[in-house]
Amino acid sequence: MEFRDTLPLRRMVRNYRDEPVLHEVVERIVETVRRAPSAGYSQGQRLLVLTEPEARAETARILGSTGWTEPEDREPWLESAPVHVLVGTREDDYHDRYRKPDKLHGDEEIEWPVPYWFVDAGAALMLLLLAAIDEGLAAGVSGVPLDAAAELRATFGIPEDVSVVALVTIGHPAPDPGWSAVTSRRTQPRRSPSQVVRWERWTY
Numbered sequence: 001m002e003f004r005d006t007l008p009l010r011r012m013v014r015n016y017r018d019e020p021v022l023h024e025v026v027e028r029i030v031e032t033v034r035r036a037p038s039a040g041y042s043q044g045q046r047l048l049v050l051t052e053p054e055a056r057a058e059t060a061r062i063l064g065s066t067g068w069t070e071p072e073d074r075e076p077w078l079e080s081a082p083v084h085v086l087v088g089t090r091e092d093d094y095h096d097r098y099r100k101p102d103k104l105h106g107d108e109e110i111e112w113p114v115p116y117w118f119v120d121a122g123a124a125l126m127l128l129l130l131a132a133i134d135e136g137l138a139a140g141v142s143g144v145p146l147d148a149a150a151e152l153r154a155t156f157g158i159p160e161d162v163s164v165v166a167l168v169t170i171g172h173p174a175p176d177p178g179w180s181a182v183t184s185r186r187t188q189p190r191r192s193p194s195q196v197v198r199w200e201r202w203t204y
Contacts, residue, residue: 006130006133006134007130009133010129010130010133011138012139012140012141012183013138013139013140013169013171013173013176014074014075014077014140014169014176014179014180015075015076015077015080015173015174015175015176015179016080016081016082016138016169016171016172016173016174017080017171017172017173017174018080019082019171019172020082021051021082021083021137021170021171021172023051025135025137026049026051026083026170028131028135029128029131029132029135029137029170030047030049030085030128032127032128032130032131033045033047033124033127033128035127036120036123036124036127037120037123038120039094039097039116039117039119039120040094040097040098040103041097042093042094042096042097042098042116042117042120043093044089044090044091044092044093044094044117044120044121045087045088045089045120045121045124046087046088046089046090046162047085047086047087047088047124048085048086048088048156048158049083049084049085050083050084050085050086050156051082051083051084055084055156056078056079056081056082056084057079058155059078059084059086059152059167060078060079062148062151062152062155063078063142063144063148063167064078065148066145066147066148069142071178073178074176074178074179074182075174075175075176075177075178075179077140077142077169077176077179078142078167078169080171080174081140081169081170081171082170082171082172083169083170083171084167084168084169084170085128085167085168085169085170086144086152086156086158086164086166086167087121087124087125087128087164087165087166087167087168088121088158088162088163088164088165089117089118089120089121089162089163089165090117090159090161090162090163091115091117091161091163092161093117094112094116094117095109098110117163118163118165121165121166122165125141125165125166125168128168128170129141129168132170137170137171137172137173138170138171138172138173139168139169139170139171140168140169141166141167141168141169142166142167142168142169143166143167144164144165144166144167149163149164152164
């Protein structure tokens, strides 16, 4: 599938058919993050892939306890997804890399202008979404509140030095009119190119 054909298909899907995703397909999707940009080739992205029913049910329970992924009037988002991918990042990988001689600024680690460990996690996350579409599947993203992240860490043995950034759900799409009716893309207009992109100089 060409990129120009893939991109219009990208939307957050919050309901999935009761149909498994082949293991080799999941492998292809998650391995795309190895091609994600990474500051200094620090490679701090980390994924935890959950396909077993018990593990996915536990993720749904933990995030459902926050009240925003399990409303009674909407489709069963996390419960229906056959693949859950917790996207994480390890900040220490970036500090370790930028304390090596070829990355030192003078004799010091650079002063980070932004936390690139989160920037790179976002890039990895987008690759997962696009790779799912390329495989004929759909995907969605859920944020992870701090208290839920702590419980996920304890439940699945995620190391303390790995920050949980988001949860990506993957599967065969099913209708989700309940979710679609309240999503921001339905209630907020898409900004025009002129509002998002400036050329040569920032002018209004």
